[in-house]
Amino acid sequence: MTRPEMVNGFTSEHLSAQPQHIRELIDRRAKVLGPGYQLFYTNPVEVSRGSGVHLYDPAGNEYLDAYNNVVSLGHCHPAVVEAVTRQLSTLTTNTRYLQTDLLDFSERLLATFPAELDRVTYTCTGSEANDLALRIARAHTGNTGVIVTRNAYHGVTAEVAAFSPSLGPASPLGPHVRTISAPDPLRHHNVTDLLRIEIRAAIEDLQRHGFGVCALVVDSIFSSDGVQPFPTDLLSVLAAEVRAAGGVYLADEVQAGFGRTGAGWWGFGRHDVVPDLVTLGKPMGNGIPVAATVLRNEIGREFGQKVRYFNTFGGSNVPIAAASAVLRTIEREGLIDNAREIGAQLLSGFAEIVEAHSFLVEARGAGLFLGIEVTAPDSTEPDRALAQSLVDDLRENLVLVSASGPHGNVVKIRPPLVFSAADAALLLARFADAAARVRR
Amino acid sequence: MTRPEMVNGFTSEHLSAQPQHIRELIDRRAKVLGPGYQLFYTNPVEVSRGSGVHLYDPAGNEYLDAYNNVVSLGHCHPAVVEAVTRQLSTLTTNTRYLQTDLLDFSERLLATFPAELDRVTYTCTGSEANDLALRIARAHTGNTGVIVTRNAYHGVTAEVAAFSPSLGPASPLGPHVRTISAPDPLRHHNVTDLLRIEIRAAIEDLQRHGFGVCALVVDSIFSSDGVQPFPTDLLSVLAAEVRAAGGVYLADEVQAGFGRTGAGWWGFGRHDVVPDLVTLGKPMGNGIPVAATVLRNEIGREFGQKVRYFNTFGGSNVPIAAASAVLRTIEREGLIDNAREIGAQLLSGFAEIVEAHSFLVEARGAGLFLGIEVTAPDSTEPDRALAQSLVDDLRENLVLVSASGPHGNVVKIRPPLVFSAADAALLLARFADAAARVRR
Incomplete structure (x- = not known):
């Protein structure tokens, strides 16, 4: 089984049609870059x-x-350039030293969430944030089963790729993973009722196989499932089903977060539901790698008692300075x-x-x-x-x-x-x- | 089973001895940071x-x-401040667009490696680099077994934590993981002979359990095993044993790389052996998150044919600009x-x-x-x-x-x-x- 065609990916059949300079760049890429890289567009x-x-x-x-x-x-926003330059010239250490900036930012970030979501752990990428969230959810629930939508994408670590079906058939899902339909009101009536039936079947199947239910992981805008903003009564129903089975609801806000949906800071807010864990990424630093897992304190307790988690760059000074400038700019510029x-x-x-x-x-x-x-x-x-x-x-x-x-x-x-x-x-x-x- | 004490970690028994300002900072951390954070030193x-x-x-x-x-x-090196500021003010996109900077840097980076190591894939952290390296190694070998040293540390994704025994007994190793002794010439004679015997037993055991041998993963300075630079005839012997069993040798250079050992760019060079995959991290961007997996082209072929790998920030402009400044400065300043x-x-x-x-x-x-x-x-x-x-x-x-x-x-x-x-x-x-x- 070979790699599935990427949506909007450049393929070599269009190589000969490219200008010489572009062909040369593509050739240089092929000679130095590792497996899996792909360009956008028929004409990159x-x-x-x-x-x-x-x-x-x-x-x-x-x-x-x-x-x-x-x-x-926006590209190259001066507030981020200024904040990062200042921080890079001042200090770049990690969370094993005491620093007020980390705490100031964490307090401001958590203030954008419902009160129940009161703790944050920093990583560098959305993949790492989802990977950590799953480790925490497993420790909390004692279960391993994961439920995602049919064409979900949540990241590229081994753990997270195993519940990212959009990576295609050659990247197999884990035995502990079940998929349900994404909402598609154009083709299905009564989407919420349909998905309630599907998630109940997924839960029953995970239990029957002995995995139990660990987490429902959903991107509230269903980006890789084709951008599905509706219906907004859906996620509270799915979360309730998963919680009743002993699992948690992880909202992947890497795509929908930081104000993108226009309805508040976080995409799950449109669905009037409070997740157990939330993962953040992409726009968090406007180009500086920074990501995070936000969670309810009690969800992290079991993991925290057993395991150390240290991410050298996660929560380090420059990423926090960038994230801080982003948060402030979203507010200031409305x-x-x-x-x-x-x-x-x-x-x-x-x-x-x-x-x-x-x-x-x-x-x-x-x-x-x-x-x-x-x-x-x-x-x-x-x-x-x-x-x-x-x-x-x-x-x-x-x-x-x-x-x-x-x-x-x-x-x-x-x-x-x-x-x-x-x-x-x-x-x-x-x-x-x-x-x-x-x-x- | 609870979390093992971290080496040089602050513990709450020393809280009351701290000045009030420090107690307040520690208290603020406890109120916002997620599970697993820990400070250095008896007095942070x-x-x-x-x-x-x-x-x-x-x-x-x-x-x-x-x-x-x-x-x-050094902290806040002006070459990195300057390069990052310039890049942040110019462009911050990703590897799905054509850009010469990425290629220029990749060519220079690969020139520091033996010729066999001719491809690079970028990630943001050493953990992600090791996670990716294992996915690639599994696709190449068709096996899953991993061999590491007894107190090794390779990272914090779920995949990598499963072969990082230094995280302690409450963070269980995967069923597919076997450990061998780290070199300890102070306590063992004939270290290389001893470890040859141990790795043969580990290989046999992995095969007997049906995992086969995927990878030997070793930090050439054995940092978390207590810093063990000798003997330098060891790694070639271990690599040969693993390769004979169908596995690959992954050199984790997150700690030993970028000139730290003073004997060239890469720690494995002291051992006169060329790995199949190499992972880089920590010092690569002098405070900007950037990491990479370097590999032999043929090792990545199977993975590349099956799987897409896209890391939004990995190989993006700012990390590459920082890494480029670091490489140049190591050369210029000798x-x-x-x-x-x-x-x-x-x-x-x-x-x-x-x-x-x-x-x-x-x-x-x-x-x-x-x-x-x-x-x-x-x-x-x-x-x-x-x-x-x-x-x-x-x-x-x-x-x-x-x-x-x-x-x-x-x-x-x-x-x-x-x-x-x-x-x-x-x-x-x-x-x-x-x-x-x-x-x-």
């Missing part, structure tokens, strides 16, 4: 500079970046409100475009996380190739988006939170043009 | 500034830092030579101190990685409490070191590579004073 993009919502290639072409969610404050407002503008604009094309069946989203579903005309049959054509057309016209979902047919739009009304208008205009061009 | 150190080989507390006390190996170039020369000065100075005290039985080291073994007088019986007294006495006298080894009785000395002859003389003088004071 070379980048050399970023600023605000724009990326630039060496020729000076300006791309509107509607995809990179790490640089949530970026959660901006995500909601510009997100609404985008959603209504995309709805009009969808209306005009038989192969666009739905625009959906929460804040600045949007998905546009591409199908065969007047049907719900996914059309991956057409979605790729849209993504590629936009790329040729200097707008960066990507695609997602189990069938790769959902155009995924996830711009920096500083996207302006004018940026949104430009994105909509380019998307409308692209849709008109690729029409079948 | 608060730090607020670092420069060169020094750390400073808020009162302005200057500590000679002879322990922190992340800041290999830090490998410095590690060898100052290391030799320290080793001969410590040997004299050892000679003068019946409870100090051996000083050993390679470059700027040294261990001094503390025992009951005129014996080889480890004395952990006395080693802790030495470490604490030095801390009270503004010199930072720590302890290591399965019995916690080896004083571990690991200063930044920019340590000068004067710094070394000061460290030796303070150590001699401490030894005179704690004498039993």
Whole structure:
């Protein structure tokens, strides 16, 4: 079994069509980079500079970046540059020394969560945060079974890859992992009822196999499942089922967190449920590696009594300085409100475009996380190739988006939170043009 | 089973002896930090500034830092500050876009390795690098068995914690993990012969249980095993045994790498053996999270054909800029030579101190990685409490070191590579004073 095709991944069949300079760079990559690396787009993009919502290639072409969610404050935000430079010039040690900055930031971060979520452990990546969360959940529950959605992605450590089905059939799930459907209101009625039935079956099966139920792990925006913001009564139902079986609910906020959904700091808030553990990552440092596991104190007790956890860089000074600047900037610049407002503008604009094309069946989203579903005309049959054509057309016209979902047919739009009304208008205009061009 | 005492860890029994300000900080930590955090020293150190080989507390006390190996170039080295600031102000994207900096650095990094080691994959932490290396090794060998030394430490993901016995008895090893003795020439004659016998037994046992042999994972300086630089004919023998059984040899250079041993870039070079995979971490970015797995191309082929590996921050611009500055600075400032020369000065100075005290039985080291073994007088019986007294006495006298080894009785000395002859003389003088004071 070979590696499945990555959504919006460059493949070697398009190598000969690239300009010589690009071919040379791709060749150099092949000669030094290890296994598994892959580029975006049918025609890969070379980048050399970023600023605000724009990326630039060496020729000076300006791309509107509607995809990179790490640089949530915009590329090269001065608040982060300043904070990191100052910290790097002052101190870079770790959490085994006493330092007030770590505590000041932790207190501010936890204040953005419901009161029950009152402890934080720092890691460097979302993968590490999910890996640690699972270790903690196992110690707490005494069980090992994990439930995720059918095309979930939670990270790349061995532990986490084993419950990340979107890595494809050649990356096997663990024997202790069960999948349930992701919500897909376009194709299923009564999504919450359907998933209640599915999760009950998964729980029963995990118990029957002797794994018991350790954790339900869910990304509240279901990013790799195709961006599914609705229904919002779902997660409280799933969490209740898992808790009744002795498991915990881990909210993976690596994608949906830090204000992206426009409805508050954390994506799970839209679902009116308080998780037992929450993992954070990508936008947390606007380009500096920093991530975290937030949890209820009592959930961590068993793990803490048995095991030491020390992450050399996790919670070290520079990552904390970057995260601190990000938190402050989201507040100061009102970026959660901006995500909601510009997100609404985008959603209504995309709805009009969808209306005009038989192969666009739905625009959906929460804040600045949007998905546009591409199908065969007047049907719900996914059309991956057409979605790729849209993504590629936009790329040729200097707008960066990507695609997602189990069938790769959902155009995924996830711009920096500083996207302006004018940026949104430009994105909509380019998307409308692209849709008109690729029409079948 | 509860958490084992950490070597040189602060414990709550000493809380009431701390000044009020320190008690308050410790209390704030307990109220926000998750499970498993622990401070160094009987009297924890608060730090607020670092420069060169020094750390400073808020009162302005200057500590000679002879322990922190992340800041290999010294605290707050201007070359790293400058490179990171420039990069943060320019671009912070990931490896799915084409960029020359990533390729330039990868080519330079690989040039420091034997020619067989010709590919690199970036992660953020040494734990992630070891986790990935194991996934790659499993795909290549088709086996799962792992062999490590008795008190090895390789990281904190679930996968890697399962072969990190130094995390203590409450953190169980995986069923697929076997341990062999670390070299300990003070207590064993014919170390290489002994370990050949042990690894053959481990291999046979792994095969008998159906795991087969996937990897031997060894830190060439045996840091958590008590700093064991000798014998240097050992690793080639162990690697040969494992390869004959179908496994690979993974050199964990997170501790020994980047010139620390003074004998070249990589610790395995002292053993005249070329590994199949090598993992890098801690000092790679002088305080910016960056790590990597270096490997022989053919070892990664099977994994690469089956699995995608994407680490959002791994290989992203800022970590690569930091790592690039570190590599260049080690070359420009001749830090490998410095590690060898100052290391030799320290080793001969410590040997004299050892000679003068019946409870100090051996000083050993390679470059700027040294261990001094503390025992009951005129014996080889480890004395952990006395080693802790030495470490604490030095801390009270503004010199930072720590302890290591399965019995916690080896004083571990690991200063930044920019340590000068004067710094070394000061460290030796303070150590001699401490030894005179704690004498039993």
